[in-house]
Amino acid sequence: MVAVAGGCGESPPIASLRSADSPDMACSKHLALCLAALLAAVVPLSTAHAQWRPNGAPFSSSCSPNNLRLAPDGAGGAFIASRGFITADDVMLQHLTSDGYVAPGWPINGLLLAASSDGEQLSAVTQDGFGGVLVTWQHFASSLDSIDVVVQRVRADGTVAPGWPASGLRIRAPDRQNEPQIAPDGSGGAFVVWGDQRNYATGDEDVYALHLLGDGTLAPGWPSTGAMMNAPQVPTSGAVIITDDTGGAFIEWAQVGAVTYGVHIRSDGSLASGWAPGGSLLSTLVPRGLVRDGSGGMYLWTAVPNSTYLGSEATYYVQRLTGSGAVTPGWPAGGLLVCSAPGPRNATSAETDGSGGMLMTWYDGRPPYTATEIFATRVLGNGTRAPGWALNGTLVSDPSNSVFEFAPYIAPDESGGAYIVWYQDGTSAVQHLAASGQVAAGWPPYGIGLSSSPGQLYPRITSDEQGGAIVAWEEGPVGYAQRYVTDGVTAAQLSLVSALANADRVHLDWFYSGATGLAATSYRRTELTDWISIAQITADGTGHLRYDDTHVTPGTRYAYRLGYRDGGAEQFTAETWVEVPAPKLALEGALPNPAVRLVNVSLSLADGSPATLSVLDVAGRAVMSREVGSLGAGHHTVPLDLGPAAAPGVYWLRLTQGGRALLARAAVIR
Numbered sequence: 302m303v304a305v306a307g308g309c310g311e312s313p314p315i316a317s318l319r320s321a322d323s324p325d326m327a328c329s330k331h332l333a334l335c336l337a338a339l340l341a342a343v344v345p346l347s348t349a350h351a352q353w354r355p356n357g358a359p360f361s362s363s364c365s366p367n368n369l370r371l372a373p374d375g376a377g378g379a380f381i382a383s384r385g386f387i388t389a390d391d392v393m394l395q396h397l398t399s400d401g402y403v404a405p406g407w408p409i410n411g412l413l414l415a416a417s418s419d420g421e422q423l424s425a426v427t428q429d430g431f432g433g434v435l436v437t438w439q440h441f442a443s444s445l446d447s448i449d450v451v452v453q454r455v456r457a458d459g460t461v462a463p464g465w466p467a468s469g470l471r472i473r474a475p476d477r478q479n480e481p482q483i484a485p486d487g488s489g490g491a492f493v494v495w496g497d498q499r500n501y502a503t504g505d506e507d508v509y510a511l512h513l514l515g516d517g518t519l520a521p522g523w524p525s526t527g528a529m530m531n532a533p534q535v536p537t538s539g540a541v542i543i544t545d546d547t548g549g550a551f552i553e554w555a556q557v558g559a560v561t562y563g564v565h566i567r568s569d570g571s572l573a574s575g576w577a578p579g580g581s582l583l584s585t586l587v588p589r590g591l592v593r594d595g596s597g598g599m600y601l602w603t604a605v606p607n608s609t610y611l612g613s614e615a616t617y618y619v620q621r622l623t624g625s626g627a628v629t630p631g632w633p634a635g636g637l638l639v640c641s642a643p644g645p646r647n648a649t650s651a652e653t654d655g656s657g658g659m660l661m662t663w664y665d666g667r668p669p670y671t672a673t674e675i676f677a678t679r680v681l682g683n684g685t686r687a688p689g690w691a692l693n694g695t696l697v698s699d700p701s702n703s704v705f706e707f708a709p710y711i712a713p714d715e716s717g718g719a720y721i722v723w724y725q726d727g728t729s730a731v732q733h734l735a736a737s738g739q740v741a742a743g744w745p746p747y748g749i750g751l752s753s754s755p756g757q758l759y760p761r762i763t764s765d766e767q768g769g770a771i772v773a774w775e776e777g778p779v780g781y782a783q784r785y786v787t788d789g790v791t792a793a794q795l796s797l798v799s800a801l802a803n804a805d806r807v808h809l810d811w812f813y814s815g816a817t818g819l820a821a822t823s824y825r826r827t828e829l830t831d832w833i834s835i836a837q838i839t840a841d842g843t844g845h846l847r848y849d850d851t852h853v854t855p856g857t858r859y860a861y862r863l864g865y866r867d868g869g870a871e872q873f874t875a876e877t878w879v880e881v882p883a884p885k886l887a888l889e890g891a892l893p894n895p896a897v898r899l900v901n902v903s904l905s906l907a908d909g910s911p912a913t914l915s916v917l918d919v920a921g922r923a924v925m926s927r928e929v930g931s932l933g934a935g936h937h938t939v940p941l942d943l944g945p946a947a948a949p950g951v952y953w954l955r956l957t958q959g960g961r962a963l964l965a966r967a968a969v970i971r
Contacts, residue, residue, distance in 0.1 A: 353401030356752040357781030360395040360403070360773065361385065361411045369773050369780070370426040371763035372434050374457060376832065377873050378404065379763055379771040380434040382426045383411070383780055390420040392438045394455060397782055399765070399862070400875035407459040414453055415440065415469060421451070425483045427491070429515070432457040432831060435491045437481040440471060448477040450495050452513060458828060462489070464516030472511060474526040475499040479506065484542045484550050486568065489515025492550040494542040497527070505536035508554045512568060522569030530564050531556065532579030543593045545624060549573060551599045553583065553591045561588040561603055565624060575625030583626070584636070586618060590651040592659050594682065597624040600659045602651055603636065610666075613645035619659060619680050632684035639678055639686075642667045642693040646676075648708050655715040656736075657682035662721050664707040665694065672705045674698045675723045677734065687717070689738035697721050697732050699747035712764040715870040720770035720785060722751070722762045729757035731772055731785060741787065751783060752776065768870035787869060795863065797877045804855045804884035804905060805935030811846040811863050811874065821865040823848050824873075828858060853881045855934065884908065884934040888956040888963040895968035898947065902939045904956050909933045912958035916943065916967075919951055930958065943969060
């Protein structure tokens, strides 16, 4: 996913705020709240916007899971990394599936990635491209004279990826390595960048980077303690990194005078064509964000500092650069002016819009508003502001409530629109803007609260990559998450009503009362494979969408979901896991029963060894027999013709295989 600029981050707004509750409360004080949250995990939900439980699905009760970082799992769920307090500042990781429940194999309070008496500080997470997640954090020595960068790769089932150390791969270098950021390399590995003090006694930093392969080993061409990206003896700050979608990465940082420099590196650490050693000058303005453009280039978000309000910005620009560092044709040489309204602004977040453009949000203290408000905009790939989005940003929050709203984060809805979450006066809210810049259909003018409980702190957001978004936040000692979807036939309404598994097939039945004629795609995956499309199905006149999956392996566990479109991106129902039973000998009986002459016998075979199906009269004499072992393991329907001479009465069906015999009764009438 896309890196977000450093700087103010989650800093308070320009004016003072009412102090929030401390996130470092003692665990014992909140035991009842923790237990209540865990019990709430079994309560289903169906509302206009949220697919999960009212007031959110709990993902941790490990005491103040703040400093949240999210990444989609590629299947409608999310990985949520947080700072816990089990021993010190621990690093926790949780995986919620698309239905808002803890994924199979994961602890109820999350996976403890790092715990020590010295302390750990979570920095960033990103998808690994194979259903898992990459996490990076700082490890603090007890003296604080040494800080190391640690990286870990975790699979979707909660196990550490093969080759990676159980406690993470620590990058040991002299002095302090600060604020690591991470980007996937497209092959399961990661590029990591950080601020490094090894060359300074003054606290100044260089930019160092490293490339780790999918098995946790060092990529060829890279030194084990990282390679310096900036020019020697030129202090830097705020390094961020994004993938270039071709196996390399872009890195950006602020240099002396707060100007923006960057490099484009290949897998082996060499520079891409057009980039200068020690960094190329990208802008004379302050860097605020770096976003991939999906075409091998990047978007660069920069700011002009506000001379009246120190620590804030006055003007925002966006520039699009190619992979060689040149301005993309059609873009203004100095970048596109995004916002130049009077007053201070800060706390930016940016993402791709899913259509080749860029989305961004910030909080803003412009007049005539009496408090800070949330604004957002969308920039198209051709260097223009998207139609419908207001000059200087579209207002997202409610200007009439006179509370300070800040720390916004943004996620794409995969159709050009955006979900935006922010903090306001002890609570938090989320809003959905359509690609046109207007409030999405069905959403209130200024968003909805995350919870009816007070004190939703530190909210963060990620796309669910299916047209919706997942938000996570803290309430005291408990971490909660909620999934928001677009209006229409949502997965909370269209749902699986039955999944019947036999050794040779799984019968699936989805239902939605308004789904008549709805065309959908049935998807399947296993615990070791990704989603694949297995069938196209259409709802019948009763609202049911039915499908028999006959390409199954006995003893295997499968997940199913339904994908459909409702005027935009494909949406998905919650996944349901079904275990296909191992084949066994079974005689289910005959249809019709009673019969006149022709009868269909339903049976199952344990394997392909010899087996016999016989019809016996009441005296035990064989009326007819048929060898059926050649049909193989699994369920079968065997048609029998009893012949015109079969006398009316009761008969016995007998199935024998491997020394076992099963009986079922059938009747013949005339």
